[in-house]
Amino acid sequence: MSLTRFLYQWILKFGNQKEATLPLFDPIILGTAFVAFRIFDGLSDPIAGRLTDTWKRKGFQRRTLLLFTFFLAPIGLAITFLCSHNLSQPINWLLLTTGLLIFFVGYTFYAIPYWSLVDDYSGGDKTTRSKLSGLLGLGIVIGSGIGNGVSGFLIDAHGYGITGVTFALGSVLLMSLPYWASPTKTLSYNEPQTYNHKKENIWSGIIGALKHRKFLALIALFGGSQMSFAIMTAAAPFIAIDLLGGSEKDSVALMGPLIGAAIPFFFFVPKVQMKYGWLRCMLWASIALAIVYSCSGLLGND
Template identity: 25%
Template structure:
């Protein structure tokens, strides 16, 4: 479908089939976010023998490095004009970069260095930005309806969770077949990405339409005036802070999860099954969180979803060697809101952009998702840095066979309590969020009244 085929009228109701086809690529590209958090730090610090604090620093640097590139990608995708649309060409460019960087990062040479890790982690992050920012902007523009946006994001994140389920199932089968070890797992992940990403992207590019950008009559802000308007947008500022807090909290736990299972619980072979169970719980709970968001508003639902993670993380310091049943239950309960945090946050983001469209007279979806992408990467960098640096400060060294009780206690408190405390700080930012369903209807009415013919 070319840009000239797109219906420019106000959306009625987006067919479910379109939502499904749009979400397909996330079946693969979301897979990469899980190993980057759960596998890469433990793999490079464990099997590859690099210092844990150094690994955390290199991953953090790789996130900060491409933060400067995100606004450029977002702005260019907003201004891009082609017969295929504004967003689709960027997915075509990002796909091969993701494939190359994934292989180099997940299948490193034996003499790997911290510099090697930083270079390929940075390139993967850049390729992911080229793909993911326009992809999310495209999804935000598929519908203008408050509730339907949640369903579009839910389908995408649902496919993401399903992709993680499939790759974890593959790892479990590999373990049963005797192909254990971090290097075998990493190679399998890389192959899954390289083989599956191109056809899924091709189907979505072919079958999913792209709406023309909204252009409003009246004053249009450009230059510094347009940039200043960002800082006057209270909803945008609140979401940026909330993303950083949510992301940092989740990344601390993701970074330490395999280390806790190995050095505290003593059952590292159950890593993939536990994450698989967590993913199933997240998928199963998605309809409940969607119904809750319809009832109390997506801003309050996402706040409760984040607090849910914090509540079920509180008992972690009392989990010890052999407590696999208790640990498994806590992991499943904690993870049952993960997908909701992601799809509700993205749905809220689309509403925030509507406010900016009305304020500036032009639609800057790519720029906004780039800025949120920057916040996410800063959150990832902060979470990985805390998750690797803080345990090291208290004497925890993953390459050591034995640990002192104080270092284990510090590890479990950092893993269990610190993320919850950080995420709790987002409560006042989102609970009374300025854009609810009633205000959004008013907002859309004002935008439609100013739409260019």
């Protein structure tokens, strides 16, 4: 999560670095390329999910997939932020596209089996699963805080390149740890699972899901809230530096309270969701986020 927050927050500001009034990358082309990779990320999710399920059906533990991918996203991030004005434009674009491709492939094929570990490690126990899910959420918040907050101080002191490599090295170690968190009872080899139902094409399942009205509503709800959060993350450096006259480290003043507020919510949100329903609570939360993001447009001077 630290890697994704780091990339989303700083990629556009990084590309906007100027030398003799010339930016490192054309902002429109860079933004288009980044959106294209985000779409690629979304399209590759079903493929990663199908691969993960196939891997488990063949008798392998899903956690073993992490060993093939835990190093890819950090490598991609480091390559992306190696671009500089000292290199030619073709070399910079080669580094950027190669880095983003490795990053999103690595992130997708790591994240899908990683999310499944909550079910695998809980062993069907609801209490254990609830605790693991809470710890996972807390880890996501902490990781986001590091990616959004600490990164600004490091960039202000050491620049983008060194900070990117630093985050990559730290993430390689941290992203390998979930493999070793498996309870002892799940370490044994899983027998291959057999299914009698007819094997369906990966896209037929997606098309079938899209026929459900509530599923489409969830896509709109989560898609809107996630995209608005991504936009706010990318806009934070511009707001802090260009509108408010601060530096890279001041972006934490915008994202820090927003992310930090999530920590105490872990204690009472489950109870609220049980009372009112998680779908209704998600709707309220998305509306509240929209208000917060809209207010950010009032910052700065014309």
